Amino acid sequence: MLHCDTLIAPQWCAPVAPANGLLSDHAVVVNDGRIADLLPIAEARLKYQPSVFIERPGHLLIPGFVNAHTHAAMTLMRGLADDMPLETWLGKGIWPVEKRWVGAEMVRDGTELAIAEMISGGTTCFSDQYFYPEIVAETAVDLQMRVMVGTPIIEFPTAWASTIDEYLNKASDLVHDPYADHPLVSTCFAPHSANALSDESFVDLRVLADQLDVRIQMHLHESTIEIERALKKDGQRPIGRLQKLGLVNTSLLAVHAIHLSDAEIEIFAESGVHVTHCPKSNLKLASGLAPVAKYRRAGINVAIGTDSAASNNCLDMLEEMRTAALLAKAQASDAAAISASDALRMATLDGAEALGLAHETGSIETGKWADLACVDLNRLHSQPLYDPISQLVYTARAEQVTDVWVAGRHQLDKGRLTQIDTASLLARCNEWRDRFASSTN
């Protein structure tokens, strides 16, 4: 018998890769934080002696979700400014609060709330874009959550940095130390959007990103206003400008990417650009419907992200995945446009691929980190059960996520967060709410 740390025996397992199908009565063997084996339960019982044996009848085990776009700290602004057009939302709701309150402590508490919600809903990795990325990384490490932190880069002074040089220096510092080869943290550059930087700054950024081998994620073609303004200012659409500046390549994560011409879709496909689709935020801010089925058919990798809780208002990848699947069908006028299996892959492995982490997470394959979520399908509203993956995508709610492991650590144990003191967290959130509520107009 071989020793292993944990043996997980769900009723079904959807490994996503190498095949995106369903396994029944298989066990996942976890050792040293990684997936050591995936084999029939009967064989596993004979072969392995686990320290911990987890049996979950009626449950489906899936790779943990990759939430490919968040502004985690903004979870403290959940519901602060709803039902407002984008400009009002920013101008009256978000910016006054950010100007007054963004700081290390706010980012720490907001990120902790976000991580608590994400783990509870089966997310094991998130790609963040906010001020104080070093605090986001620190908080994720403290709570043992996987993160790709995006360092903000913008051509005006904020509490975090003043000049473009300071932004770039701080960003490259973070890449080097202490997060080179960290088991949980990776880094990327996150200029806010194409209009946030001059041509010169984008060129500097590209050179630096190439040197450091990090990705660049930014909001891109999120709204028609953004494109119209760029046309007026630069005489070209943002994607065209970025292409000329050498940024349209496999290192680019285009977040939202709602309004693309056919030529731009072709450019993205040929260049290997990744798209992060944020369906609920796109609906709530009335930004539009991204034609993701068309993108996928063209060969573009499409990840799924919740965006911030201030424009969603959840960090719930089950609901986000469901919305992505449903919306794609209507957008494409084709009920088969995105299947349940497609949606699960987008929310896991395709997200990992977009973050450059597909060799480490996003599927239940031997050698990858044991980033896993177990979902109870034995609930009234998931019954009767014909197809577990279909039921997961079209019916499951976050409360059905019973267990979550990040790098093999049991982060959610029968619905209970093991690393987070939720009473203390909620008390701190209420303090921030009182401060923020006094700052909105």
Place this chain on the structure above:
Amino acid sequence: MLHCDTLIAPQWCAPVAPANGLLSDHAVVVNDGRIADLLPIAEARLKYQPSVFIERPGHLLIPGFVNAHTHAAMTLMRGLADDMPLETWLGKGIWPVEKRWVGAEMVRDGTELAIAEMISGGTTCFSDQYFYPEIVAETAVDLQMRVMVGTPIIEFPTAWASTIDEYLNKASDLVHDPYADHPLVSTCFAPHSANALSDESFVDLRVLADQLDVRIQMHLHESTIEIERALKKDGQRPIGRLQKLGLVNTSLLAVHAIHLSDAEIEIFAESGVHVTHCPKSNLKLASGLAPVAKYRRAGINVAIGTDSAASNNCLDMLEEMRTAALLAKAQASDAAAISASDALRMATLDGAEALGLAHETGSIETGKWADLACVDLNRLHSQPLYDPISQLVYTARAEQVTDVWVAGRHQLDKGRLTQIDTASLLARCNEWRDRFASSTN
């Protein structure tokens, strides 16, 4: 002190009418199944002596949801045939199973599963359209749920009836007896769609509906194919044909109503037709995006329904209401198109209005039935809390519904169904699943 059956003291109350706002620290007094009073908790404590006193700090009390369009028994086909275009879904998934298995017992079990799910999610009234409506009504009465049963009317033989006369006779029997003036059950006629009946049958139906004073609900302008076929067959669009036959009036519930011309919108508004919006089903079957903000601006009453669990796949009015609000924003390119308060009203009082029950349910007003739902907002993903109604609409999940009353009966008590043996129910559902799974092609 006055005696009362139940005193409910939530932290907040959203009565929806007469004002669609928020009350803090108010109590609802329930007596003989009806709302006897709504007043500040401090005053209620001095004035009333309740048999049962329910305190719910951190909870929001709302009118129970009105699910304005279901095919409850089809809950047994949840997930039986996903990711298929409408024609394939019907031809290969649904119809073979219905042909083989629809009967009184199947309708009873499926309806019980639907009611269990609906009560668990805060729904206290549903408008159903399926075969064996007498069994739907009987099941609802057994489980003490409010229902409007729609009697199927279609010009071909099914297990329930053979000729149009038999359909109409069975339908009018049900209206008369035993459900005239029943406290929980009302009835309506439910021809499947405009192409299901000849002109003559529609005229007979209208005369009968007028005599009996019942509503007519039908799928109408759900798909472009439906409209194209009607143009080819009748030389006119279904709404135009129904208008000439005298059916376009305040008694008509147009279900789906996705594809309306501006002229048709005007006709609906002027005639007082009610629209039942089924956003998730419309997405899943790729039927299209109904411009509901436009309808409401034109003055059309818009209710919300889940449609069947076979094309949704949930009967979850919280998620349906959220999807309706989010989708309307994107559809109208206006983030303010449907506010959280608007969405709550659509899912409650506007639904009751569509069913002709606005004098009996749909808001927390003295004299109406005590059809109520209590929602716990003290969860991580609903925090911090700036606006309870906004948080309800944009973040709440069915698991947060802790208590539900239908006509004053405590149907869900701290998350536990009081009238339904869920173990026995799930066992019966599994038997149906095994039967159905053997019938699909």
